[in-house]
Amino acid sequence: xxxxxxxxxxxxxxxxxxxxxxxxxxxxxxxxxxxxxxxxxxxxxxxxxxxxxxxxxxxxxxxxxxxxxxxxxxxxxxxxxxxxxxxxxxxxxxxxxxxxxxxxxxxxxxxxxxxxxxxxxxxxxxxxxxxxxxxxxxxxxxxxxxxxxxxxxxxxxxxxxxxxxxxxxxxxxxxxxxxxxxxxxxxxxxxxxxxxxxxxxxxxxxxxxxxxxxxxxxxxxxxxxxxxxxxxxxxxxxxxxxxxxxxxxxxxxxxxxxx
DNA sequence: ATGACAATCAGAGATTGA
Numbered sequence: 614x615x616x617x618x619x620x621x622x623x624x625x626x627x628x629x630x631x632x633x634x635x636x637x638x639x640x641x642x643x644x645x646x647x648x649x650x651x652x653x654x655x656x657x658x659x660x661x662x663x664x665x666x667x668x669x670x671x672x673x674x675x676x677x678x679x680x681x682x683x684x685x686x687x688x689x690x691x692x693x694x695x696x697x698x699x700x701x702x703x704x705x706x707x708x709x710x711x712x713x714x715x716x717x718x719x720x721x722x723x724x725x726x727x728x729x730x731x732x733x734x735x736x737x738x739x740x741x742x743x744x745x746x747x748x749x750x751x752x753x754x755x756x757x758x759x760x761x762x763x764x765x766x767x768x769x770x771x772x773x774x775x776x777x778x779x780x781x782x783x784x785x786x787x788x789x790x791x792x793x794x795x796x797x798x799x800x801x802x803x804x805x806x807x808x809x810x811x812x813x814x815x816x817x818x819x820x821x822x823x824x825x826x827x828x829x830x831x832x833x834x835x836x837x838x839x840x841x842x843x844x845x846x847x848x849x850x851x852x853x854x855x856x857x858x859x860x861x862x863x864x865x866x867x868x869x870x871x872x
Numbered sequence: 873a874t875g876a877c878a879a880t881c882a883g884a885g886a887t888t889g890a
Contacts, residue, residue, distance in 0.1 A: 622889085623879050647889090649880065674880050675888065724890055764890075783890065818890065819877040830890080862878080862890080 614711050614872045615639070617851075618833055620646040620721070620762040620816075620863035624655060624679075627861055634854055635663060640867060641683050642709055646721035646762045648677035655679065672702040678719045678761070684709045686717075693720070695742035703739070713872040715841060716750060716757035722764045725782030733782050736764070740791040747798055747836075756841035756872065759800070762863065763834045765792045767802070770811055771831035783832060801842035803835035803868050808848065815850055816863050824855055833866045844870040 617640040621627040624645075635643065643665075648655060650671045657667040660681050670691040671677035680686055686707035693704035703721040708714055720743065725736030743759070750757045766784045769775035778784035796802060804813070814829025823829065837845060847869035854864045 626879060647879095724888085726890065778890090781890075816890075820890095821876060823877095832890080 614641045614709070614715070614870045615867055616642040616644070616717070616758070616760070616835075616870065617865045617867035618644040618646070618719070618760040618762075618835065619865040620833060620861060622647050622649070622861040622863065624648040624650050626859070628656065628659070630854070630857060630859055630861070632659065633857075634851070634865060635681075638851060638865065638867065641711075642717060643681040644717065644719040644760050645679040645681065646677075646719070648679050649674060650677055668705060668707055670702045670705040672700070675701075676721055677702045678705045678721050680705055680707055680717065680719055682707070682709055684711060693739065693742050693746060695745055696738070711872045713756055713844065715870065715872055716755065718746070718750075718757065718759040720759060720761040720763070722762060724764050725788065728780065728782050728785055736782060737787060737791055740788075740795070744791070744795045744798070747795055747800065751798060751838060754840060755838070756844060757838045758835055758841050758868075760835040762832060763792070764832055765789065765834070766830050766832055767792060767805075767834075771814075773812065773814065773828045773830070778830070783830065796836065799839055800836040801839070801845070803837055803842075803845055803848040804831070804850070804866065806842070806845065806848070813850060814852075815866055817855055819862050833863055835866065835868050837868075841870070844872045846871055
């Protein structure tokens with residue numbers, strides 16, 4: 614089963630690029646972030662015509678996540694537990710049943726800039742809630758994954774110019790500590806489990822010719838439960854997508870599971 | 873210190889992103 618994550622930066626603006634990528638990459642499941650659309654305006658029919666089931670958790674203008682799946686999406690829940698007052702659409706869960714049942718958690722973790730400030734406080738609080746959700750799911754001892762745009766640069770080697778990010782919410786010590794606390798619950802970061810190569814990025818800023826200079830960062834991740842990590846057979850980044858017509862600033866990351 | 877770039881909503885320019 615091929616499961617991909619892609620921050621598309623606007624479903625309306627990215628529809629042609631997204632359709633082209635789906636046609637060639639043929640993921641069984643696509644976890645999308647930043648649809649920037651309310652549910653009613655998401656073009657679900659064009660994906661259903663390709664054989665995908667569609668579940669969205671959108672909001673007006675900003676954020677918004679979605680799941681596309683060739684297998685049925687079961688027990689869908691929207692929103693990250695732990696704060697009923699949180700109105701930002703950044704989290705969706707569903708179960709996909711192939712050879713194994715896998716709980717899919719799609720997330721768009723807050724950016725958190727500027728630091729310090731309320732946006733950074735919100736990021737760290739959101740990560741605590743994500744940790745709590747991971748602890749709940751781990752207790753079941755079943756396959757699950759949390760994937761999406763984490764807005765976290767885990768290590769210096771995950772940035773072309775780490776010195777540029779030391780004061781940034783994506784790389785601050787508090788951010789990376791919160792990330793490590795989640796990983797250290799016993800989750801496997803899929804990409805580094807299979808690839809130690811340098812200069813592997815998933816985001817290049819639109820500005821200053823970042824793509825042309827390969828000035829990127831790796832901030833889109835898959836975290837796998839032990840039972841899910843045992844099924845992992847591959848993890849790759851579709852880097853070339855960034856060089857196409859009207860691209861997102863992120864590119865797809867995908868895993869292959871023996872599921 | 874600022875702006876560079878893109879998307880959204882709205883119908884200009886502010887807001888957000890990373």
